[in-house]
Amino acid sequence: MSSNRAARLGEEIWKTRIDKVSAELVTLTYGTIVAQLCKDFDNDYIEVNKQLDRMGYNIGLRLIEDFLAKSNTMKRCSNFRETAEMIAKVGFKIFLNITPMVTNWTNDNKQFSLVFEENPLADFVELPDDGRAQDELWFSNIFCGVLRGALEMVQMQVEAHFISDILRGNDTTEMRVSLIRYIDDELPPEDD
Amino acid sequence: GAGTYGGASSTAGATGATGTRKMDEEEERDAVFYRLEMLGYRVGQGLAERFSRDRPRFNDTLDIIKFLCKDLWIAVFRKQVDNLRTNHRGVYVLTDNTFRPLQRMSTEAGGQAVTRAQPFLWFPCGVVRGALAAMGIHATVHAESTELPSAIFQIKTIPGSTQQ
Numbered sequence: 001m002s003s004n005r006a007a008r009l010g011e012e013i014w015k016t017r018i019d020k021v022s023a024e025l026v027t028l029t030y031g032t033i034v035a036q037l038c039k040d041f042d043n044d045y046i047e048v049n050k051q052l053d054r055m056g057y058n059i060g061l062r063l064i065e066d067f068l069a070k071s072n073t074m075k076r077c078s079n080f081r082e083t084a085e086m087i088a089k090v091g092f093k094i095f096l097n098i099t100p101m102v103t104n105w106t107n108d109n110k111q112f113s114l115v116f117e118e119n120p121l122a123d124f125v126e127l128p129d130d131g132r133a134q135d136e137l138w139f140s141n142i143f144c145g146v147l148r149g150a151l152e153m154v155q156m157q158v159e160a161h162f163i164s165d166i167l168r169g170n171d172t173t174e175m176r177v178s179l180i181r182y183i184d185d186e187l188p189p190e191d192d
Numbered sequence: 193g194a195g196t197y198g199g200a201s202s203t204a205g206a207t208g209a210t211g212t213r214k215m216d217e218e219e220e221r222d223a224v225f226y227r228l229e230m231l232g233y234r235v236g237q238g239l240a241e242r243f244s245r246d247r248p249r250f251n252d253t254l255d256i257i258k259f260l261c262k263d264l265w266i267a268v269f270r271k272q273v274d275n276l277r278t279n280h281r282g283v284y285v286l287t288d289n290t291f292r293p294l295q296r297m298s299t300e301a302g303g304q305a306v307t308r309a310q311p312f313l314w315f316p317c318g319v320v321r322g323a324l325a326a327m328g329i330h331a332t333v334h335a336e337s338t339e340l341p342s343a344i345f346q347i348k349t350i351p352g353s354t355q356q
Contacts, residue, residue, distance in 0.1 A: 022267050028238040032231050124238075 006085045009071065010093030017070050018094055027123045034139060038128065045136035052138070056145020064150040067091060080179050081105070083156065084112050087147065087177075096120055100175075113163075116140075116173040127167050134169065138162045147177060155183040225314045232318020239319065240326035243267050253349065256327045257284050264323055269293070269316075282349040291316075291343035298340070306337050313343060320345055 034052065041047040071090055077083040084102045092098050098120065104113040121140045127133040138144075144160040151158045157180040164170035243263055250256045261273035265288070275287040293312055299305040313335040321333040324347070331349045338344065 021270075024239060024242050025235070025268050028235045028242075029231075031238075032234045035234070036227075036231060 003085050003089065006089040007093075007099070010090040010099070013070050013090065013094045014097060023120055023123075027120055027125075030121050030142070031125055038133075038137075043128065043130065043132070045133055049136075049138050049141045052141035053145035053148070056142035056147075057149035058145075059142070060146040060149020060151075061153055063095070063146060064153040067094070067150065070094060080109055080156075081112075083151070084114075084177070088114060091150075104174075111176065111178045114175045114177065116175070119166075119173055122165075122167055122173070125167055139165060139167050140173070143175060152183070157181050157183055225311065228311070228314040229318035229321070232315040232320075233322035233325070234318075235315075236319035236322025236324075237326040238322075239264060239268060240323035244327065250327065253282075253329060254278070256324065256329055257347070259327070260320065260323060261286060268319065282351060284347040284349075286345040286347070287342065288345075289342045291337070291341050294337060294341035294343060305340050309337055309340055313337065316343070317345070320347065 037048045037051050088100050088102045092100055098118045100114040100116045102112055147160045160177045162175050164172050164174045166173045261276050265273050269292040273286045274289045277285045294309050297309050317333050317335045324331050331347050334346045
């Protein structure tokens, strides 16, 4: 599916099939969860990153089903580039009303970046001013887990991590996504 | 569901006494509810700040409760509270006949849906308490559902608590 068609599809689903919830409620709830995790793990931010990723993974495992149900006109993505378009223009669009930019592909088409110009999770957020959070905490790390979990359910093993975050003072918020392999031993028999 | 609490009572398991284990499970469940309520409290504080920012100062407690039932409820749960009652001595009872967080819940017949929905009311309870606190009302808040998807919130303001 072309980039434009994906964008139109995302827009259409967002408008017609999505129950909306207050953005402030989402932002404040997520922020509260991160703050609580920081407290629970004594500001061990490496551990907080892991926990957020794990929470996201568990969300992703289930969220993919909702994604497929809401976008039921779609066919299987024919390559990883198409998958990236779907994630950015349909997935992020319908669940968060944002469209991160897909960019920085490697030549083998197995790695790309999502650059977030908007990030509802990070509204009103300041990282703890303890000299460490700025270097160690990936505030929006739940996204990485969501992608990993969701893609695993459609036979793609990926690795995802942030490489920059505006909250840390970087110029952009950028996530790197790498395809490890297609999990083809679990494909249903009638699939090619 | 309730199943998630069982696995974590590691110390009690070693003693082998059923009584102790049950006690610990209950304690653990209470701890989870307390946590959910506190998370909600913080969210409620933020929401109240955010949504009351551009409106005139409140006149009295009832004014604040009305703001909660209307503006805040719409912002958070996409509809107003259906019914508000008060005894005029600091108790307010808010009834929402189709409470959003419970709207899509169901179980098989006899599945004790109401009981199983109860844990989902702790977070909203905290939201209400936190929002009120941010607007200068200290209160205890209790929520229950008698029939899905309705929810009833009982707010008891704490007399003599500071108004800011």
